[in-house]
Amino acid sequence: MNVGLVIALVILAILIILAVWVIGIYNSLVGMRNRVGNGWAQIDVLLKQRADLIPNLVETVKGYAGHESGVLQAVTQARAGAVAAAANPNASLEQRAAAENQLSHAMLNLNAVSEAYPDLKANVNFMDLQAQLRQVEDKIAYARQFYNDVTMKYNTRIQTVPTNVIANMFHFMPAQYFVADEQSRVVPQVNFQPNVPPQVRF
Structure with a gap:
């Protein structure tokens, strides 16, 4: 057999193997990037559900605690x-997270203030809205955990050798984590005094 032909076949085989390897890694990265996108889409849907519930909750609280205008306005x-x-569409994930964290903190303040009004706490509509919000918050927490998990796997993959070579070649960018700040997790303290409107400590 012609030596030149053998060399050509070997080179062709190497190129085919290399192409298959590149395609395999590329498709894997696309799949992981799509999982990250899907994870964020799930969070986005839940955040919109929460936003839709809040006006009704504010109106219900206003009926019993209208003088808590500062808290209601903040929410x-x-x-x-x-x-x-x-x-x-130009808002970054960090900006979205900051806005949602601010809303979470405002809702904690509203819930803390509502503790001072037994009639409000016993209101069926208020209890139903709170139950729905708790369910949505639980789903948001789970969806955020899932999103951050797939983001970590994706980011690790595009930063490790040899996958990072393909990732750089096709411009796969790191994904951002969706993290709740510490302030949005701290429940405010409410002081109850006779004949004095409840005061929230921030």
Whole structure:
């Protein structure tokens, strides 16, 4: 057999193996990137569900605790900020997270204030809205954990050798984590005194 032909066949075989390897890694990265996108889409849906529930909750609280205007206004403004960030196609994930964290903190303040009003706590509509919000919050927490898990796997994959070579070649960018800040997890303390409106400590 011609030596030149053998060399050509060997080179061709190496190129085919290399091409298959590149295609395999590329498809794997695309799949992982799509899982990250799907994870964020699930969070986005849940965040919109939460935003839709909040106006009704604010109106219910207003009927029993209208003088808590500062807390009610803070929730309304935080919700408006979260909705605006969600509607802005140029908003980064960090901006979305910051807006949602601010809303979470405002909701904690609202829930803390509501503890001072037994009639409000016994209101069927209020209890139903709170139950729905708790369910959504639980789903958001689970979806956030899933998103951050797939993000970590994706980021690790595109940063490790030899996959990082293919990732750089095809411009696979790291995904951002969706993290709740510490402030949004801290429940405010409410002081109850006779004949004095409840005060929230931030």
